[in-house]
Structure formats: structure tokens, C-alpha cells
Amino acid sequence: MATVLITGGTGFIGRHLCQQLVAENWQVIVLTRSSKAGTRQLPDDVRHKVRLIESLDQLEPELVIDGLINLAGEPLAKGRWTAARKEKFYTSRIGTTEQLCAFFSARTQRPKVVISGSAIGFYGGGTGDSNGDNKPVDESSPVVDNFSHQLCSSWEQSAAAFEALGARLVYLRTGIVLGHGGALEKMLPPFKLALGGPIGDGQQWMPWIHIEDMVALIMHCLSCDNISGPVNATAPNPVSNAEFSRTLGVVLRRPALLAMPALMVKILFGQMGEELLLQGRQVIPRKVQDSGFNFQYPLLQQALSNLLAIKK
Numbered sequence: 370m371a372t373v374l375i376t377g378g379t380g381f382i383g384r385h386l387c388q389q390l391v392a393e394n395w396q397v398i399v400l401t402r403s404s405k406a407g408t409r410q411l412p413d414d415v416r417h418k419v420r421l422i423e424s425l426d427q428l429e430p431e432l433v434i435d436g437l438i439n440l441a442g443e444p445l446a447k448g449r450w451t452a453a454r455k456e457k458f459y460t461s462r463i464g465t466t467e468q469l470c471a472f473f474s475a476r477t478q479r480p481k482v483v484i485s486g487s488a489i490g491f492y493g494g495g496t497g498d499s500n501g502d503n504k505p506v507d508e509s510s511p512v513v514d515n516f517s518h519q520l521c522s523s524w525e526q527s528a529a530a531f532e533a534l535g536a537r538l539v540y541l542r543t544g545i546v547l548g549h550g551g552a553l554e555k556m557l558p559p560f561k562l563a564l565g566g567p568i569g570d571g572q573q574w575m576p577w578i579h580i581e582d583m584v585a586l587i588m589h590c591l592s593c594d595n596i597s598g599p600v601n602a603t604a605p606n607p608v609s610n611a612e613f614s615r616t617l618g619v620v621l622r623r624p625a626l627l628a629m630p631a632l633m634v635k636i637l638f639g640q641m642g643e644e645l646l647l648q649g650r651q652v653i654p655r656k657v658q659d660s661g662f663n664f665q666y667p668l669l670q671q672a673l674s675n676l677l678a679i680k681k
């Protein structure tokens with residue numbers, strides 16, 4: 370049985386990933402800030418099959434760790450980006466990654482594969498079609514500099530040390546993950562009350578991915594020896610924010626016409642609103658598609674119908 374160490378394993382993506390890893394017979398170890406809280410967060414079917422640790426020193430020297438999946442990070446979309454929260458975004462991601470690198474440098478046994486977090490924010494801001502910002506963005510596209518780019522870039526650079534340790538290193542540039550929990554849960558209430566609609570002019574792109582495809586894509590990166598470097602974890606058909614709102618309205622059978630003006634977004638959410646809600650680029654998953662990965666939910670309407678049908 371192969372062993373994988375996960376940070377952020379108690380989170381929205383991590384919980385689903387733990388289930389799949391256990392189903393595929395991996396021994397799963399989750400590094401968490403609190404084993405007690407983490408145990409409660411894990412799904413019932415895997416709670417007692419996953420080992421939770423609060424410190425890397427708990428890993429026995431003779432234990433072979435085959436893979437490392439590094440997802441831990443203070444949530445970005447919880448509120449305004451104050452200086453204190455920005456600092457937490459960095460320490461929770463880059464600080465954690467540096468600790469992992471230092472721990473494994475001092476160890477003779479090291480993971481053969483490291484999958485480390487990043488986000489589509491790496492590519493920086495874009496305001497969409499009406500502004501001529503309509504080019505597909507793959508893993509080799511140029512970036513636009515902003516805070517999201519700087520954070521993702523620093524996160525990726527902090528993981529680069531694993532390459533020097535001989536690991537195959539993948540950076541997951543993740544889009545908006547759709548599932549029960551996460552961003553969709555926050556979007557649903559206004560849409561269910563027929564109070565939803567586009568944000569700003571709705572032209573900004575919203576690259577998204579169904580949680581099942583997200584987990585399958587991570588499993589693909591774990592096992593596929595010829596994948597390394599940045600990997601866009603997004604569905605092959607990104608949509609504009611206006612199209613996302615329209616599709617969500619159709620699936621919920623509610624009108625989705627109430628636009629939220631850009632100025633209101635800026636006043637309510639500041640820089641977080643500008644970068645996460647009013648900007649977005651047309652990110653496509655070129656690398657995994659070229660490697661033969663098949664998306665179960667390539668189209669938004671399919672993904673939302675699947676998720677919202679289960680919820681009813």
C-alpha cells in the first residue's frame with residue numbers, strides 16, 4: 370500500500386480527495402492544525418481510515434511517504450483582504466510549504482511526487498470579452514501582475530525546492546471548484562430567491578471545475594509520470610460570469626437578472642471583490658487534456674444539474 374501525506378486534507382477539496390485515495394487503497398496521512406477538529410470534518414466513511422497528525426515530527430523515520438499533496442491555506446474569499454489577512458494567506462501557504470521542504474530535506478526518504486497548490490489567480494486579472502480580453506490562457510500564457518498573481522507565484526516558488534530533492538513536482542492552478550460546499554454554496558441563496566444575476570458587466574471569465582473532476586485530475590497527476598510543472602485544474606469550457614449566472618438560473622428554474630454593479634462590489638468587498646469577483650481569465654486545461662485526461666463534466670450545465678439535482 371502506498372502512502373500519501375496531505376496538508377489541507379480536512380478542507381473542501383481535501384475531504385473528497387481523502388475519500389478517493391482511501392477507495393484506491395492509499396494509506397492517507399493528513400497534517401492538520403487540530404486532529405480533533407480535523408476528525409470531525411472528515412467524511413464518516415473515511416474518518417477512521419485516515420491518520421491525522423499535528424506535527425511532521427510524528428512521522429516515523431522509517432515510514433515511506435510516496436506522495437505529498439499540499440493544499441493548506443487560509444481561505445481567500447471569506448472577507449476583505451486586510452493587511453493581517455494577506456499576511457495569513459502567505460504564512461498559511463508559503464510558510465507551510467517551506468516547513469515541508471525543510472522537513473524532507475533533512476530526511477533520507479522523500480516523496481517521489483509532490484502536488485502543490487496554486488490557483489488560476491496565478492494568471493492575474495482580466496476583465497473579459499468586451500475589453501478585448503478574450504484569449505484562451507494555458508499553462509504557458511503570460512500573466513497580468515496583481516496580488517493574486519504574486520501570492521500564487523510565491524506559493525509555487527516555495528514548492529520548487531522539492532524539485533531539487535528529486536521529486537516530480539506539479540503545481541495545481543485550480544479554478545472555482547463546484548461541489549457541495551465551497552463557492553457554489555455561497556452563490557446559491559440569492560439565486561434560489563430569484564435575486565441572483567451577473568456581477569459587474571458579467572464579461573469576466575469564470576473558469577470552474579466539478580469536484581469529482583478535480584479529485585480525478587489530482588489522482589491523474591499523482592499517477593501520470595510524465596506530468597510535471599503547472600497544471601490548470603479547470604473544466605475545458607470556461608464561461609463568462611454572465612453565462613454562469615444564466616446557467617445557474619436555468620438549472621434552478623429562477624430568473625437571474627439582478628446584476629450587482631461593479632461599484633457596489635468594490636465598496637462591499639474592496640480588493641477581494643475586484644480580483645476574485647470582477648476579474649477572471651479564460652483558463653483552459655491544456656496540459657491534462659494533452660495527457661489524455663477525460664472530464665466527466667466538461668459543460669457547466671451538466672455539472673450544475675448533477676450537483677443541484679443531488680441536493681434536492
Ligand SMILES: NC(=O)c1ccc[n+]([C@@H]2O[C@H](COP(=O)([O-])OP(=O)(O)OC[C@H]3O[C@@H](n4cnc5c(N)ncnc54)[C@H](OP(=O)(O)O)[C@@H]3O)[C@@H](O)[C@H]2O)c1
Pocket residue numbers: 376377378379380381382383400401402403407440441442443444445457460461465486487488489543544545546547551552
Ligand atoms: N475551492 C476552490 O474553489 C479553490 C480554487 C482555487 C484554489 N484553491 C486552493 O486550494 C486549496 C484547497 O482549497 P479548499 O477549498 O479545499 O480549501 P478549504 O476548504 O478552505 O481548506 C483549506 C485547508 O487549509 C488549512 N488551513 C486553513 N487556514 C489555515 C491557516 N490559517 N493556516 C494553516 N492551514 C490552514 C485547513 O486545514 P486544517 O484546519 O486541517 O489545518 C483547511 O482544511 C486552498 O489553498 C485554496 O486556496 C481552492
